[in-house]
Amino acid sequence: MFLKNSWYVACTPDEIESKPLGRKICGENIAFYRGNEGQVAAVENFCPHRGAPLSLGYVEDGNLVCGYHGLVMGCDGKTVSMPGQRVRGFPCIKSYAVVERYGFIWVWPGEKELADPALIHHLEWAESPDWAYGGGLYHIKCDYRLMIDNLMDLTHETYVHSSSIGQKEIDEALPTTSVNGDEVITARHMDNIMAPPFWRMALRGNDLADDVPVDRWQICRFTPPSHVMIEVGVAHAGNGGYDAPDHLKASSIVVDFITPETETSHWYFWGMARKFKPDDLALTDTIREGQGKIFGEDLDMLEQQQSNLLTYPERGLLKLNIDSGGVQSRRVLDRLLADEHQLIAKESSVA
Template identity: 40%
Template sequence: MITSMTTTTTNSTTAKLLSYPLNAWYPAAWDHEITGKGILSRTIAGRPLALYRTQDGHPVALADACWHRLAPLSQGKLVGRDEIQCPYHGLRYNAAGRCTSMPAQETLNPSATVASYPVSERFRYVWVWLGDPTLADPALLPDMHQLESDEWAGDGETIQAPCNYQLVLDNLMDLTHEEFVHSSSIGQEELSESEFEVTHDENTVTVTRWMRNIDAPPFWLKNMRDKFPGFEGKVDRWQIIHYTFPSTICIDVGVAEAGTGAPEGDRSRGVNGYVMNTIAPETDRSCHYFWAFMRNYRLESQLITTQLRNGVHGVFGEDEAMLQAQQAAIDANPDHEFYNLNIDMGGMWVRRLLERALESEGRSVAAPAAAPAASSKG
């Protein structure tokens, strides 16, 4: 669709590392990570958060610094129905971030509040909105329904990726790297030989690639044999990458017996997975990379769930090592620019959507150049 009729040309992105929009939902944690027993300390989009649940089970995200002397509330304790107590001087705040008790006085200072950010729990994640709270509409959450559907099974993990979040998005939007980074599992030369198609709208980018009549790489041959024991022969393989603003990429992947109609829509002779990726920037140079691998066959098999999770863990470990090395090289070569290839089409559209959002928030597009690497806290 045409999103603009102006004659202004938009230059292709030149920023190597992107800043992060704030008017967006970011995944703060897996659902099971946030409890009513302890407090999770985690930085999302540069904001240190104290994450917990009320006695009613509702997740809460408070700014992790007491109003009084900025002591981290996450080192405090949970008290009462929905309150957190500062570990230093005992000030208490409720789920709305309002002070309910302060030491040595009979009243409450009316200014004593900490930010309580909008949260939404869906698709096995607790999401947080750090920008203008009046815009925090749960309808804007990315579609990750496979994570809570009866028709899909699977599980995932979190990678503390020591790189700018955009490098992860670049990685997932161009899967030709599989041939080189993941040669023992999902890589094959047809990946970089086959054509792909890119489409986009204001909020999404899609990259579609079909590889027909090829040998299944080891990961996919195993999956085919889980569903079709003893399978032999050629397959048609697909990778359909669905990006949703700001940082969710769900990849429809699979193989089917060659020539049985999968490209036309009949996947009955194949196996289908969904690689669910959603990334929360932590700092300019680190991010929380939440992923899961879901499948729509052999739903009853916990063995396959574990095998797939472990297999993808190994594959993504190879990505993590590359992303860390890439970030280090970017920082070690500050005068060098990025150049773009044809294969970067999807990633470049992602960058453009993010740049537009950052511009509309009045914020700089590029992440600061020379910040020291920050450590991930988990």
């Protein structure tokens, strides 16, 4: 159901600042912590002695100490020591490829020897001082693919987010979808409309009038295994829309890292990167608060949708033209999953 030989956002640095973190990702129970010289490490969240979660322990001298009987585990999955016991012969537990980059901790839950940090997508907004970022994390009890569907078709904004970013013009502007290799792009442009409440706030945040017509855009980009970056914004009408000069628009990238936990749950790292007033911390907080409420509305809808699908498993999902972005994204995933399963089967037959 989910790719394992891929990079996923596992957590943020603050989550492992003071103690280990246990998190299930793609069905793998993993303990994250900082090892020698502050380097991030990840091992199976299972003490080989009595099966206690290693994440309930603590870090000492770069090693992870089990909080049950004091077994000391190295970042390579090998047992180092245990008070009063001879444990060097204990079987190894699994260790994972893990990288700290762009303000996130990334994990490769599949075969460690295949992990290449160069495969992590470049995020310009995370490295440039011209951008500001603010975000958060939700745990959502639904299939991660439902979230991808949700983000690749923003028609729902009119109904789910009617008090913030929704407006009837979204329904009236048909989206276009294209596929470029493994990337799926769905775009929608709305010209000469009035901005909804969230975007009026953003216009004011960039010292722009909020009571004049604007051109609005939404460009959703899906990339495997489950990332969706959405270029969004409004510009004073008649100035080029998406291509308008920075001083005439409020534009951002909605950041969506969707990390599967189980077949019916995922970790949703959400945020917004903006290229205006990057030093305005109060504006960052205001946008984060507004965006958090918006995504909270998605959470309730998606969890109820998942509940319905589990109750009526025999019912298929209908596909309309507005669903094209999600449909194409699932096709990319299905193709890559088939390739991964074929690779695993080939390795098993050789072994």
